[in-house]
Amino acid sequence: MFIDKREEILIKTRRNIFGQNVGGNPSLFSGNGLDFKELREYDVGDDVRKINWKVTAKAGRPFVNLFNEERELNIVVAFMVSGSIYFGTRRFKQELMAEILALLSYSTLKNDDRLSTLFFSDREEFFMPPTKKMGSLHITLEKALGLDPLEKVSDFNALVHYVNERIKRRSLIFVVSDFYGDVDLSLLNKHEVFGIMVRDRFEEEPKLFGEMDLIDPTTMHNEAFMLSPKIMQSYRKALEAHDEKLFEHFAQHRIKHTKIYTDEEPFIKLSSLFRH
Known part of the structure; x- marks a missing residue:
């Protein structure tokens, strides 16, 4: 089933890249000098x-x-694997992240830059070494759509340590995640870092009331809750405080970022990010 989805994303990616970029450089970004x-x-x-x-x-x-x-660019796409990406009302966050990966990867390869792709939870799930071969996109997109993220959690401290050990060349690093939990990317300061936040609107404005059985996708622990308007308000405030702290961290360390919802077209948001 995900093979058909892979081809659909690839066709859409090519159409977006070539439809919105004129001239001989079909890319979201240019590789000529940083x-x-x-x-x-x-x-x-x-x-x-x-x-x-x-x-x-x-x-x-x-x-x-x-x-x-x-010089050519060295670009790393870090796809953060966590049970929380196995969710979505319009489409799963995992599928949206796969499309973002396809756009960044296709644009990199068409620009003749070097692409590395990393799938990471609290450890390496899969790593595609630096390449300029377009066939690598088919492999990583299949991986993005086919992986099982349940019972996994994103550990950003482990990611930073891994990248600093593995990626020696100064790179543009795109971290694609829903960015829950503790996030500190400050030690990636020798690289240029971009945060691509993927969310579903229902996560930020949930319409849940009464008794509910809820499952934590990172542990698969199931528990019954009685959800009242007061509890839901506390949840929204906690999430707002978490995101406000995250955006302050991005601003302090000059990490360019954007947020893309599951009902939005990622190409538009990514194009806007690079224009600014």
């Missing part, structure tokens, strides 16, 4: 993709961005 150096006036033969449109508009003549060095 370190900005200076501006100079456009000269015949310069790459038009390097035109700084804001400065050009103000000056009335074209300017291009120069970088300290031209």
Whole structure:
């Protein structure tokens, strides 16, 4: 069943990437240099993709961005595995995360950059070493859709230790997760880190009242609860406090981030993230 879903995501990914990007660089991001150096006036033969449109508009003549060095990007997509991703009202968070993985991976490979893919819970679940082969996307997408996340929990401290031990080259690291629990990515500071938060709206505004049997997907522990409006309000406040602390952490350590709900199109949110 997930094979059909894999092909559906791949077709949708190609359509989004090529439909929204013109020219010879079908990608969400460009791999030409990470370190900005200076501006100079456009000269015949310069790459038009390097035109700084804001400065050009103000000056009335074209300017291009120069970088300290031209180099390919090393991109790591970290797919965080936890029982909590096995949930969704419109579609499971796991499926949305798979589509995000496909978009980031396809864009990387079409841009001829190096892609590593990591599935991580509190340990390595699967690792695809750096590659430029498009066939790797079929393998990792199948893994993303077919894995069983139940009874697993995301450990971000273990992730940071693993990445610092395994990924020696400075990289763009995309952490794709619902970001529950304790999150500290500050020690990934030699890399450029992006947080891609995946949520279902029902998690943040649950409509549950009365006696309910609830299952913790990270432990599969089942327990009956009597849910009152007061309890649900306390739950929402606790989640808001958790997320506020998380966003402060992102801001403090210059971690670019976005939140994508299961009823949204991830390409739109990711494009907006990279434009800013």
